Amino acid sequence: MILQRLMQTLTRGARGAAALGLAAALLLDACTGARVAPAERAPELPTLRRADVAWLERVTFGLDTQAVGDYRRLGREHYLEQQLRPTAEDLPTPIAAQAKALESSGVDVAATLKSLQERRKALNALPDGEEKEQARKTLNDEGNRLAYQVIRLQLLRAIYSPAQLREQMVWFWLNHFSVYQYKNDLRWFVGDYEERAIRPYALGNFRDLVLATLEHPAMLQYLDNSQNAAGHVNENYARELMELHTLGVDGGYSQQDVQQLARVLTGVGINAGPAPHLKPEWQALYVRRGAFEFNPARHDFSPKVLLGHPVGGQGFAEVEQAVTLIVRQKACARFISRELATYYVGDAPPPRLIEAMAETFQKSDGDIAATLRTLFLSAEFSAPRNGKFKDPMRYVLSAVRLAYDGRTITNTRPLLDWLNALGEAPYGRQTPDGYPLTAINWESPGQMSRRFEIARAIGTGNAHLFDAEDGGAAAGIGFPQLSSRLYFEAIEPFLAANTRAALAQAASPQEWNTFMLASPEMNYE
Amino acid sequence: MSNPLTRRTMLGLTAGTVASLGITGRLYAAAPQGPRFLLVFLRGGYDATNTLIPYSSGFYYEARPTLAIARPDPQQANGALELDADWALAPALRDSIGPLYQQRQVLFVPFAGTPDLSRSHFETQDSIELGQPPGGTHDYRSGFLGRLHATLDSSPMPAISFTDALPLAFQGPDRIPNISLKSVGKPPFDDRQIRILTDMYAGHPLEPAVASGLELRREVAQSMQTLSEEMRASSRDALSIKGFELEAERIARLMRDNYRIGFVDIGGWDTHVNEGAAQGALASNLTGLGRGLALFAQSLGGEWKNTVVVVISEFGRTFRENGDRGTDHGHGSVYWVLGGSVSGGRIAGAQQRLERANLFQDRDYPVLNDYRAVLGDLFRSLWGLTPAQCTQVFPQSSPGDFKLI
Numbered sequence: 001m002i003l004q005r006l007m008q009t010l011t012r013g014a015r016g017a018a019a020l021g022l023a024a025a026l027l028l029d030a031c032t033g034a035r036v037a038p039a040e041r042a043p044e045l046p047t048l049r050r051a052d053v054a055w056l057e058r059v060t061f062g063l064d065t066q067a068v069g070d071y072r073r074l075g076r077e078h079y080l081e082q083q084l085r086p087t088a089e090d091l092p093t094p095i096a097a098q099a100k101a102l103e104s105s106g107v108d109v110a111a112t113l114k115s116l117q118e119r120r121k122a123l124n125a126l127p128d129g130e131e132k133e134q135a136r137k138t139l140n141d142e143g144n145r146l147a148y149q150v151i152r153l154q155l156l157r158a159i160y161s162p163a164q165l166r167e168q169m170v171w172f173w174l175n176h177f178s179v180y181q182y183k184n185d186l187r188w189f190v191g192d193y194e195e196r197a198i199r200p201y202a203l204g205n206f207r208d209l210v211l212a213t214l215e216h217p218a219m220l221q222y223l224d225n226s227q228n229a230a231g232h233v234n235e236n237y238a239r240e241l242m243e244l245h246t247l248g249v250d251g252g253y254s255q256q257d258v259q260q261l262a263r264v265l266t267g268v269g270i271n272a273g274p275a276p277h278l279k280p281e282w283q284a285l286y287v288r289r290g291a292f293e294f295n296p297a298r299h300d301f302s303p304k305v306l307l308g309h310p311v312g313g314q315g316f317a318e319v320e321q322a323v324t325l326i327v328r329q330k331a332c333a334r335f336i337s338r339e340l341a342t343y344y345v346g347d348a349p350p351p352r353l354i355e356a357m358a359e360t361f362q363k364s365d366g367d368i369a370a371t372l373r374t375l376f377l378s379a380e381f382s383a384p385r386n387g388k389f390k391d392p393m394r395y396v397l398s399a400v401r402l403a404y405d406g407r408t409i410t411n412t413r414p415l416l417d418w419l420n421a422l423g424e425a426p427y428g429r430q431t432p433d434g435y436p437l438t439a440i441n442w443e444s445p446g447q448m449s450r451r452f453e454i455a456r457a458i459g460t461g462n463a464h465l466f467d468a469e470d471g472g473a474a475a476g477i478g479f480p481q482l483s484s485r486l487y488f489e490a491i492e493p494f495l496a497a498n499t500r501a502a503l504a505q506a507a508s509p510q511e512w513n514t515f516m517l518a519s520p521e522m523n524y525e
Numbered sequence: 526m527s528n529p530l531t532r533r534t535m536l537g538l539t540a541g542t543v544a545s546l547g548i549t550g551r552l553y554a555a556a557p558q559g560p561r562f563l564l565v566f567l568r569g570g571y572d573a574t575n576t577l578i579p580y581s582s583g584f585y586y587e588a589r590p591t592l593a594i595a596r597p598d599p600q601q602a603n604g605a606l607e608l609d610a611d612w613a614l615a616p617a618l619r620d621s622i623g624p625l626y627q628q629r630q631v632l633f634v635p636f637a638g639t640p641d642l643s644r645s646h647f648e649t650q651d652s653i654e655l656g657q658p659p660g661g662t663h664d665y666r667s668g669f670l671g672r673l674h675a676t677l678d679s680s681p682m683p684a685i686s687f688t689d690a691l692p693l694a695f696q697g698p699d700r701i702p703n704i705s706l707k708s709v710g711k712p713p714f715d716d717r718q719i720r721i722l723t724d725m726y727a728g729h730p731l732e733p734a735v736a737s738g739l740e741l742r743r744e745v746a747q748s749m750q751t752l753s754e755e756m757r758a759s760s761r762d763a764l765s766i767k768g769f770e771l772e773a774e775r776i777a778r779l780m781r782d783n784y785r786i787g788f789v790d791i792g793g794w795d796t797h798v799n800e801g802a803a804q805g806a807l808a809s810n811l812t813g814l815g816r817g818l819a820l821f822a823q824s825l826g827g828e829w830k831n832t833v834v835v836v837i838s839e840f841g842r843t844f845r846e847n848g849d850r851g852t853d854h855g856h857g858s859v860y861w862v863l864g865g866s867v868s869g870g871r872i873a874g875a876q877q878r879l880e881r882a883n884l885f886q887d888r889d890y891p892v893l894n895d896y897r898a899v900l901g902d903l904f905r906s907l908w909g910l911t912p913a914q915c916t917q918v919f920p921q922s923s924p925g926d927f928k929l930i
Contacts, residue, residue, distance in 0.1 A: 250662075422689075423689050430646075431647040440696070441690065443731060444691035444702075445691075445700070445702040445703060445704075445733075445734045445735075445737040446686075446688075446689060446691070446702065446704045447689070447690060447691075447703075447738070448731065448734045448738040448739075449704075449713075449739050452713070452738075452739070453713045456713055498724065498725050498726070498728070498729075499725055501725070505721050511718070515721065515722070518725070519725060520726060520729055523731070
């Protein structure tokens with residue numbers, strides 16, 4: 001506390017971030033007794049400017065020592081390249097171990113579906129009563145536990161993975177191709193959806209991403225395409241595939257196109273059991289990958305015209321052809337570019353930026369990393385006008401990243417509780433449109449005061465983030481030390497006068513933390 | 526209790542900034558007289574057909590072999606409660622809404638709803654909350670309650686949403702505060718901390734949201750503390766009421782003291798599977814809703830005569846039950862209108878006999894009473910809106926004549 005006061009006094013007098021950083025480092029060394037000489041501490045690392053911090057805050061889930069260090073060491077362009085093409089996952093040891101231990105990380109969807117079907121059958125055969133209720137509860141608890149483990153790992157990766165941009169894009173695409181955990185059996189395989197349909201393509205090719213989601217049982221169940229068959233056409237997925245996933249609502253397709261695409265998609269479904277018996281001419285057209293199935297017996301083979309183009313081919317080739325046709329539309333390039341720009345730059349992104357991104361998207365045939373490069377190196381991104389208001393996920397994660405800076409939490413329940421309270425829990429969006437990307441949905445009075453309560457919970461160290469999840473004893477971690485070296489290098493120099501005035505009135509370090517985490521600087525990036 | 530002036534001073538806001546920021550709630554002195562309005566949105570499409578039972582329709586009993594509610598019968602607790610020669614009330618509402626109906630403080634508008642035919646929860650909810658003409662593109666920053674509030678802006682008309690996020694209905698030019706009353710904890714910040722936090726946002730675009738959010742949080746904590754003290758004093762067991770009942774009592778307290786326009790939503794009405802009949806999933810939802818509304822009426826005391834509650838939902842459900850002992854997304858619904866001064870004890874609006882030939886698309890209640898006509902009529906009666914003001918609230922729509930008040 002004395003140290004903190006001393007630093008505040010010092011910073012009020014001092015100007016110039018380099019001098020500050022050095023002073024802070026010296027003080028920290030004096031305090032912790034770390035034997036690092038100042039000369040060694042500052043090997044020509046450039047001082048962070050406001051624009052650097054704003055840039056870095058956006059391509060990460062918030063600042064921490066590792067991100068700031070990497071950025072200063074590599075410079076913006078190299079840092080960006082590393083983020084766009086991350087190699088090994090490189091998680092901190094405790095989290096890597098947890099990731100491995102998660103039972104849902106290696107789920108066999110077909111086997112899971114089959115076993116679920118059998119257990120449901122057995123359950124329904126039970127007479128109404130205690131036993132049946134208990135069996136239902138057991139099944140339900142299992143689903144909740146599995147989905148929570150998936151969310152837990154998602155949150156831990158988002159906080160601690162050095163590949164921050166990939167984690168952001170995993171969130172972005174999960175939201176773009178949103179599924180709701182409580183529909184049908186989704187809790188049992190949202191983990192597989194995230195691991196195999198989203199994560200491998202998060203910075204890859206957009207067409208691959210669309211096809212991976214199209215084939216995944218989570219999407220097939222969620223948007224009912226598993227019910228879509230010749231003679232019983234279900235348009236739900238066909239419509240959302242164009243409206244929400246690729247072209248956007250004004251993307252130049254008609255109700256006629258929705259109906260045509262729905263017919264293309266007939267026979268695309270799920271099969272957890274043995275392959276069906278098929279006529280010889282259909283056998284070559286049958287496709288099966290895990291629980292995904294294209295069944296020619298359920299497919300409508302009559303000719304179709306989509307977006308003015310005849311869809312030739314036979315069977316599943318029609319689906320691949322249709323997806324290629326759709327993702328190569330200018331409307332798709334623009335829609336995806338606008339969504340990305342809204343997520344990163346803010347509501348109503350500049351049309352010029354969207355056009356530049358859309359051009360890259362089209363030229364690279366849907367290369368997500370290339371499109372992001374255009375975005376992140378653009379003048380519009382580097383010189384944001386008003387700052388981007390953080391959505392709840394970014395707010396909560398950035399607060400934890402700053403507060404505990406690399407020290408791995410053990411309990412993610414409070415994070416999920418906060419995200420629930422703020423209305424943006426992973427896999428919690430009931431409707432297929434995903435959570436809104438615009439600020440208006442997150443900045444209501446009630447949501448702001450909730451944020452401040454979360455700021456207080458984290459700032460005072462009363463958030464139970466270091467408790468054992470099974471309710472066991474808590475590790476004695478105490479309240480976080482926000483006024484750290486990271487703070488003096490990357491945050492303090494750029495604080496607004498009002499924020500400084502608020503911090504100066506803090507009556508305790510815990511209160512100081514609370515004000516800092518509640519500040520406009522923490523709510524915007 | 527601090528007086529408004531010190532509160533304002535403490536928040537560091539002058540009277541001028543308060544007005545220009547459009548903060549509603551305690552910062553305004555609540556008008557002592559005038560109407561109050563609460564909109565209750567049942568999300569998920571509640572099964573109106575098993576709530577207001579068309580018991581004179583033989584087709585109802587054919588279409589719902591396992592779900593139909595038995596005809597009114599004084600000997601039968603499981604039977605419906607007769608309201609008139611055609612309609613009866615679900616037994617789950619017998620003890621809560623039944624007495625209000627006898628006192629002519631409730632009326633129902635069957636065949637009510639929207640022209641939206643998507644049968645999609647989110648599209649239909651959105652289109653109702655926006656209240657804009659069907660077709661064309663929607664302006665997601667303009668909901669009908671937001672426009673109502675703006676229309677009434679000449680007199681102080683504090684509005685509030687009892688939800689975690691601000692609903693579309695309240696989007697608009699004025700900053701409407703929101704707070705969920707499902708659970709209410711201790712106030713997280715003291716007055717000094719509230720002042721510091723608010724000052725930190727002085728001049729910032731979020732200043733109004735921050736100021737009203739913090740102020741509301743404190744106001745709710747104070748109000749709820751008084752409420753629980755009163756309950757203790759009257760030896761009522763706070764734990765015996767829960768769910769929406771508890772929420773409704775809190776809403777009543779806040780509205781009685783400070784607010785004129787309120788919104789709350791209740792989920793869990795999407796009964797595709799195992800809906801139940803006299804007992805079961807729908808019945809227990811209705812029991813909570815009915816008890817909550819009755820307690821809301823009681824808690825308002827003398828103010829109930831100035832208050833109107835309207836219960837709506839995005840759509841009704843299929844007239845026939847499905848293969849899973851449930852019902853699927855339908856079209857027309859039944860709206861409830863409650864209040865100390867409503868022209869209740871009757872079934873209002875255009876009606877049709879319920880026969881197969883009269884079903885919409887051979888599956889649903891038709892919509893004969895557009896939601897904008899119903900609500901527009903109510904707003905006109907409550908606040909004396911001019912036709913031009915009615916059009917501001919619901920563009921390209923005219924109020925009906927339902928004689929609700």
